[in-house]
Amino acid sequence: MEQHLDIHIERREAKKTKPAQDQLGFGIHFTDHMFMMDYTTEIGWHHARIVPYQPLVMDPAAKVFHYGQTVFEGLKAYKTEDRRILLFRPQKNMQRLNRSNERLSIPLINESFALDALKQLISIDQEWIPSGSGTSLYIRPFVIATQPELIASPSSHFQFIIIMSPVGPYYAEGLNPVKIFVESTSVRAVIGGMGEAKTAANYAASLMAQEDAKHNGYAQVLWLDGVHHKYIEEVGSMNVFFKIKGIVYTPALKGSILDGITRDSILQLLQHWNIPVVSGDISIQKVYEASREGTLEEAFGTGTAAVISPIGELHWHGQNLVIQNGQTGELSNKLYQTLTGIQNGSDPDLFHWMTEVNMR
Structure with a gap:
């Protein structure tokens, strides 16, 4: 594969207008350039290139449209006060991308090359990285199956693409607690399915419930297990944690939820602070009982997009559960401040999580 890994660069002549930092939104605006690379079974991965951001031209019979053979990742670049550019644990994202690739019969990528390509892309579009509080790039x-054929079998042609977007906070609430609807009827994933893969189908399966939740004033959906409909799994875009009587509980990785990189980072921070953590089955009933007993101290979600999102209210079977009086808990705030401090370079990188992008 290595003989095909030279990157051709084609720069955009007329640069796009950058949005104001208070009008970024999330995933709305895109930088001047994108990375692309092709795959065929005869050649392998080849034709790596950085080109102006542009629409894709694809055959209507491309398998991604019909059989959903696609995976993606999400990570961020941060600009420090001294103008350095940092990536948060990007190697973990490339490793997880390949695990998703394997699950969906997509050829593996060269992880070190993909990271180098990403760094080159960031270097070219570095002016797009915002520097305001709570902002990032x-x-x-993502990888898509491009073979134009309607036979239901793995594709023999793929494209690996990287696009970038300057963003503000994922939730309009920022670090303020969000309201979550507990879904106990629909099922998103089960053990043995694709719940642990970062693939479009997992998110498509959650959209109807998410729309219903938003219609009723809730920011996201909390999914229960697909067999018993009683054990907590994850929120649509976040792993979840509950602090009960000084112990932090989070669902174990069993194959039906995402192995979150932010989740793993939070677990390391809690261990570093000597806060006890239990990773295992936790029922929604236990959380409600802890609330009634006054031992549920706080709850929060974790993910690349939101980093830490305190949960201020749960709704399950008509019962509203208000957590921490609807306020951000002490631990949630400490985790957020610590993790974002490491990411933006203002706090020491005790765990060697950050990778600096050398400007060319």
């Missing part, structure tokens, strides 16, 4: 690598 969101990065979306």
